Amino acid sequence: MRARNDVEAMRSLSLVFTNLRRHKLRASIGVAGIAFGVAAMLTILAIVNGAIGMFEHILVTDSEYLVFEKNVSDLFFSSVRDEDVVAVKTRPEVAAAHAMLFGIVSSPGYPVITCFGIAADDPRLEKAEWRAGRREDFGARSGEIFLGERAAEFLHAKPGETIAIGPTTFRVGGIFKAANGFEDGGVFLPLVEAQAYFHRPGVASVVAVKLRDRSEGAAFKRAVEAEHPTLVALEDREFSQSYNSFRILRATSWAVGVCAFLLGGLGVANTMLMSVFGRIRELAVLRVCGFSERQLGALILGEAVAIAAAGLVLGTALGAAVLALLPHVPQLQGYVQAQVHPGVALGIVGMALLTAVAGAIYPARFASRIQPVEALRYE
Amino acid sequence: MSEPYGILVSARRVSKSYDGGRVPVLRDVSLAVRAGEMLALWGASGSGKSTLLHLLGGLDIPDTGELSVAGFDPRRERDRLELRRRQVGFVFQLHNLIPDLTIAENLSVPALAVNCGAAATRARVREVAEQLGIAHRLGHRVQDLSGGERQRTAIGRALMNSPRIVLADEPTGSLDERTGETVFALLRTLVEQDGITLILATHERRFAEACHRWVHVRDGRLTET
Numbered sequence: 001m002r003a004r005n006d007v008e009a010m011r012s013l014s015l016v017f018t019n020l021r022r023h024k025l026r027a028s029i030g031v032a033g034i035a036f037g038v039a040a041m042l043t044i045l046a047i048v049n050g051a052i053g054m055f056e057h058i059l060v061t062d063s064e065y066l067v068f069e070k071n072v073s074d075l076f077f078s079s080v081r082d083e084d085v086v087a088v089k090t091r092p093e094v095a096a097a098h099a100m101l102f103g104i105v106s107s108p109g110y111p112v113i114t115c116f117g118i119a120a121d122d123p124r125l126e127k128a129e130w131r132a133g134r135r136e137d138f139g140a141r142s143g144e145i146f147l148g149e150r151a152a153e154f155l156h157a158k159p160g161e162t163i164a165i166g167p168t169t170f171r172v173g174g175i176f177k178a179a180n181g182f183e184d185g186g187v188f189l190p191l192v193e194a195q196a197y198f199h200r201p202g203v204a205s206v207v208a209v210k211l212r213d214r215s216e217g218a219a220f221k222r223a224v225e226a227e228h229p230t231l232v233a234l235e236d237r238e239f240s241q242s243y244n245s246f247r248i249l250r251a252t253s254w255a256v257g258v259c260a261f262l263l264g265g266l267g268v269a270n271t272m273l274m275s276v277f278g279r280i281r282e283l284a285v286l287r288v289c290g291f292s293e294r295q296l297g298a299l300i301l302g303e304a305v306a307i308a309a310a311g312l313v314l315g316t317a318l319g320a321a322v323l324a325l326l327p328h329v330p331q332l333q334g335y336v337q338a339q340v341h342p343g344v345a346l347g348i349v350g351m352a353l354l355t356a357v358a359g360a361i362y363p364a365r366f367a368s369r370i371q372p373v374e375a376l377r378y379e
Numbered sequence: 380m381s382e383p384y385g386i387l388v389s390a391r392r393v394s395k396s397y398d399g400g401r402v403p404v405l406r407d408v409s410l411a412v413r414a415g416e417m418l419a420l421w422g423a424s425g426s427g428k429s430t431l432l433h434l435l436g437g438l439d440i441p442d443t444g445e446l447s448v449a450g451f452d453p454r455r456e457r458d459r460l461e462l463r464r465r466q467v468g469f470v471f472q473l474h475n476l477i478p479d480l481t482i483a484e485n486l487s488v489p490a491l492a493v494n495c496g497a498a499a500t501r502a503r504v505r506e507v508a509e510q511l512g513i514a515h516r517l518g519h520r521v522q523d524l525s526g527g528e529r530q531r532t533a534i535g536r537a538l539m540n541s542p543r544i545v546l547a548d549e550p551t552g553s554l555d556e557r558t559g560e561t562v563f564a565l566l567r568t569l570v571e572q573d574g575i576t577l578i579l580a581t582h583e584r585r586f587a588e589a590c591h592r593w594v595h596v597r598d599g600r601l602t603e604t
Contacts, residue, residue: 290464290492
């Protein structure tokens with residue numbers, strides 16, 4: 001009996017598209033609400049995931065473990081002393097270790113530019129595509145700064161020219177294309193010069209470590225923490241999951257996305273309520289013609305799901321268009337490299353459907369309880 | 380409740396009131412209608428005709444009394460649904476068609492409720508439309524039709540699932556005299572040719588007298604004539 005009712009309910013759902021076609025404006029408003037929610041969530045999460053991904057990439061270039069100061073709220077505040085860097089580097093299980101100092105610098109018109117203090121043997125210099133200058137020039141002369149290609153573009157800097165970075169003037173020693181957006185929009189100084197510039201002599205922010213044998217990771221981690229009580233060693237994935245700034249970014253982006261969806265959900269609820277109140281007589285006629293309460297409820301929910309599906313398609317297209325445009329916005333300095341993980345995409349689909357269904361529950365319940373006799377008198 | 384042979388609709392001492400019993404609409408009404416009969420409920424507005432039709436068609440439930448319609452008990456929810464789906468077709472004074480839908484789409488609504496199947500629905504829509512003389516209007520929208528055509532469509536919708544009984548509530552009430560007579564003649568044809576049982580609520584005596592039998596409804600009571 002229940003199965004037969006379900007089949008009947010399915011057949012009556014063919015009215016869903018007829019109704020949406022009849023009320024195009026109303027349906028369009030609902031679709032727009034969901035579409036903006038989807039686009040907002042997709043854009044925000046893709047940007048944040050992209051940013052996190054880029055930052056992770058900076059940290060883990062050719063490495064498996066990160067060593068940094070314990071209990072710091074952000075890696076910018078981490079201090080790993082030179083002697084600790086050397087101690088880590090010379091451990092028997094370590095194949096290579098590269099210290100890196102992060103800082104924020106400014107240039108006229110660009111108040112926030114990431115500055116990387118790295119050693120001349122850092123693998124990212126080797127992997128970069130050099131547009132001007134040579135890798136071997138890095139650190140060869142003092143007073144030289146090296147630019148990511150994107151940074152060179154927005155700073156309008158050419159090799160050999162001088163540029164103002166904060167209160168100091170540097171000569172552009174080279175320009176290279178980095179695969180990572182942060183690096184490509186950043187500036188690079190030899191580690192020692194960066195330490196001097198940021199008034200942090202003898203310290204680095206992190207040490208990226210490559211092991212001879214990855215299976216020795218646990219032992220390495222224990223040894224670092226035992227011999228250097230102020231430091232912590234985390235595997236790449238472990239770092240990504242536990243790093244406070246990433247967690248805050250992820251949580252914030254989901255919260256903003258959910259808020260966007262809540263607004264979309266209110267839009268759907270309003271659309272469906274208007275739809276039901278505007279069709280009370282019509283819904284009563286359906287009851288007179290043999291529609292069950294279940295069929296009427298399914299009809300309204302079906303309309304909401306169809307609106308959500310259309311909103312998903314439109315919102316995805318809109319979000320994709322925004323994400324495609326953002327890297328070309330000069331003000332963003334190439335920092336936006338969106339990443340859409342399958343889990344995020346699934347989450348957005350789920351949120352859109354959930355929002356639409358939640359917004360339609362009350363209207364559907366109201367519609368299913370319409371009493372034909374009273375409703376037929378309704379003007 | 381067992382009925383004498385041939386009785387399709389019966390009501391025994393049925394009462395109905397609104398507003399918590401303060402507004403009595405039907406008082407101890409008893410009625411029996413045979414299969415294939417054309418019965419008129421004649422009376423002024425507010426006399427209780429429509430309420431009786433609503434009770435017989437499973438749109439409302441009585442306060443007291445017994446009802447049997449085509450072997451179903453309209454006091455039970457499941458029976459009411461079955462009545463509305465397959466046993467009873469309604470025609471209202473205002474056609475109550477769904478605006479913006481075509482005539483074909485309006486006619487197919489009852490078939491959607493019972494999962495008739497797309498091909499069978501199309502065939503039945505064509506059959507009903509030809510019977511009622513509106514086949515040439517199937518692709519038109521409700522707002523493009525005349526009053527008579529709209530009422531024919533409403534009658535067609537009532538006939539879609541081949542009900543045994545048609546309950547018509549002032550079907551000519553909003554039509555001009557000539558169109559009203561055409562619609563009434565159409566209803567009469569359905570009874571005579573298809574054996575449908577028709578219960579017609581009307582305030583026009585000429586239509587009541589043209590039925591097989593009519594009862595006078597006044598202040599919620601029936602008087603057989």
